[in-house]
Amino acid sequence: MNYRGPYKVRADKNAPYPEILHPEDAIVRVVRSCICGSDLHLYHGLVPDTRVGTTFGHEFIGVVEDIGSEVTEVKVGDRVMVPFNISCGKCAFCRQELYGNCHESNPQATAVGGIFGYSHTAGGFQGGQAEYVRVPYANVGPTVIPEWMDPDDAVLLTDVVPTGYQAAEMGGIQPGDTVVVFGAGPIGIMAAKSAWLFGAGRVIVIDQLDYRLEFVKNYANAEVYNFRELEDPVVFLKQTTDSLGADVCIDAVGCEAEGNKMNYILGTKLVMQGGATTALHWAINSVKKGGIVSIVGVYGPIDALVPIGNVVNKGITIRANQAAPKRLLPRLIEHVKNGIINPKELITHRIPLEEVAEGYRIFSGKLDNCIKPVLIPPSAGM
Amino acid sequence: MIQEDNAPVGPVQISSAAHSHIKGWGIDADPSNDPTYPIKKRTNEEQLGNTWIRPSQQPQDVEILTSNERNNLPAVFGTSNPPSGLSGAIRRFAFKYSESDYLHWLPLMMADRVNVIEGVVKDLAHGHIPNGFKERGLKSVWKYNKGVFIRKAALRAAIIGATVAVAVIRSKKKKAR
Numbered sequence A: 001m002n003y004r005g006p007y008k009v010r011a012d013k014n015a016p017y018p019e020i021l022h023p024e025d026a027i028v029r030v031v032r033s034c035i036c037g038s039d040l041h042l043y044h045g046l047v048p049d050t051r052v053g054t055t056f057g058h059e060f061i062g063v064v065e066d067i068g069s070e071v072t073e074v075k076v077g078d079r080v081m082v083p084f085n086i087s088c089g090k091c092a093f094c095r096q097e098l099y100g101n102c103h104e105s106n107p108q109a110t111a112v113g114g115i116f117g118y119s120h121t122a123g124g125f126q127g128g129q130a131e132y133v134r135v136p137y138a139n140v141g142p143t144v145i146p147e148w149m150d151p152d153d154a155v156l157l158t159d160v161v162p163t164g165y166q167a168a169e170m171g172g173i174q175p176g177d178t179v180v181v182f183g184a185g186p187i188g189i190m191a192a193k194s195a196w197l198f199g200a201g202r203v204i205v206i207d208q209l210d211y212r213l214e215f216v217k218n219y220a221n222a223e224v225y226n227f228r229e230l231e232d233p234v235v236f237l238k239q240t241t242d243s244l245g246a247d248v249c250i251d252a253v254g255c256e257a258e259g260n261k262m263n264y265i266l267g268t269k270l271v272m273q274g275g276a277t278t279a280l281h282w283a284i285n286s287v288k289k290g291g292i293v294s295i296v297g298v299y300g301p302i303d304a305l306v307p308i309g310n311v312v313n314k315g316i317t318i319r320a321n322q323a324a325p326k327r328l329l330p331r332l333i334e335h336v337k338n339g340i341i342n343p344k345e346l347i348t349h350r351i352p353l354e355e356v357a358e359g360y361r362i363f364s365g366k367l368d369n370c371i372k373p374v375l376i377p378p379s380a381g382m
Numbered sequence B: 001m002i003q004e005d006n007a008p009v010g011p012v013q014i015s016s017a018a019h020s021h022i023k024g025w026g027i028d029a030d031p032s033n034d035p036t037y038p039i040k041k042r043t044n045e046e047q048l049g050n051t052w053i054r055p056s057q058q059p060q061d062v063e064i065l066t067s068n069e070r071n072n073l074p075a076v077f078g079t080s081n082p083p084s085g086l087s088g089a090i091r092r093f094a095f096k097y098s099e100s101d102y103l104h105w106l107p108l109m110m111a112d113r114v115n116v117i118e119g120v121v122k123d124l125a126h127g128h129i130p131n132g133f134k135e136r137g138l139k140s141v142w143k144y145n146k147g148v149f150i151r152k153a154a155l156r157a158a159i160i161g162a163t164v165a166v167a168v169i170r171s172k173k174k175k176a177r
Helices: A039-043 A151-156 A160-170 A186-197 A210-219 A233-239 A261-269 A278-286 A308-314 A325-337 A353-364 B085-094 B102-125 B138-144 B146-176
Strands: A002-005 A008-010 A026-034 A060-067 A079-082 A132-135 A178-182 A202-207 A223-226 A246-251 A287-295 A317-320 A349-352 A373-376
Touching: A002 B102, A008 A353, A026 A079, A026 A151, A039 A353, A060 A132, A060 A151, A079 A151, A160 A186, A160 A287, A160 A325, A178 A186, A178 A278, A186 A202, A186 A210, A186 A246, A202 A210, A202 A233, A210 A223, A233 A278, A246 A278, A261 A278, A278 A287, A278 A308, A287 A308, A349 A353, A353 A373, A353 B138, B085 B102, B138 B146
Parallel strands: A178 A202, A178 A246, A202 A223, A246 A287, A287 A317, A349 A373
Antiparallel strands: A002 A008, A026 A060, A026 A132, A026 A373, A060 A079
């Protein structure tokens, strides 16, 4: 995959084979690679320092083809799932299990650790929407896929499942809590599913696309509401929660939130702020006093319109981070094995890598009831 | 006013002995008051500063723009698409400013747009004519949303047509004078 500019990508058949550049590198032959909702922010030209020629893709699995001299935890031939963050395992942040905040993998920004294929703002690494990819710190990130696991489940454990799960975890959900999830994309769907695992008493999902709301209603047993049919989602949510608000609100939308024209234009067309903050705005205003807002939606690095006064006056706790799949994988693998979570049910489109441009267009335009597309390289064979 | 009298020398100390000059130091400390749990595993490494044993350093053989909020190059970094051309010059300008400054991010966005044009020029220079229809995935829009495809195509044609018409009319008026 080769990014050529906003809304333009192509399959490049002449891409060079990646090289081992560090003794802890591995080269992985990709067998599955997803397009993430946050890839759409890159695709739409909203992420600074997204250079032409970049290969996107931070959700991938594959087979180890080559390893550097200091790689000991994986060997050639291993089938591995690779978390979306690039983590050294040695810095203070990695040692505290903040694997998304590694300090030894991103020269261009201190605010985020290295991420595969997520622009030079996240380290300038080529991503996994390719046949082969360089995987730094192969002793830390890549996890061998259990023999019993379906590759379609494994690829969703690299980002979607851990991020949705951590969204719920950061909500500090207590038994009986009312949880509202903004966004019925793959992350929101998984956050809603995960909320029950923490003992939620009620899970509500808000979105504008009926087909996604229908899916999450069935997949995650959620109450669903289309905000286009509500005069004011905040008033509605207050009314449905005894006028007090939800205990926990989760923002699983991020910087391209719709629902407020002014906010959308300022954030995505004029780029006067780090994205459209409507979902976060609603989350802050719909949560109970003393409640928790958990943010996994991705926003840009510059300022954004947020009702911070309400955060103070209501005594809201905000928790946010890039998820740490490496910390969560042992638990999540167990959940998949026991049938508690079935990630592959989210996949609606399987697209050859050669048709990556169509894949992006389908996902971006929400065409053909798309929820989660997976790209399959010609050399997949798995 | 800048005063460094109370600034710590070396790692921040966490013992009561080190803070015996502050009455009541630590009297209300409560380890359970930790809003980062369980996302962050407390190891009290914060007090050690930037002193961890670093991984070996990846050799640098291309230009890597580095945030001025860092004191070093990270041990590992991406090497794709080093800065070049006009977009590269704009990016170098942007990196003179911190991540906290609009003069860092807005020029980077501008550089991205300039880079798109550079990409087309490079394609043409290598004898490749970009296929806009294919790169934009428009086959899928035609397949799944014909109405939107036709509306947008008609709008684009109207804008292009109007622009060309205005240009032709202006050119004719100029010649008439």
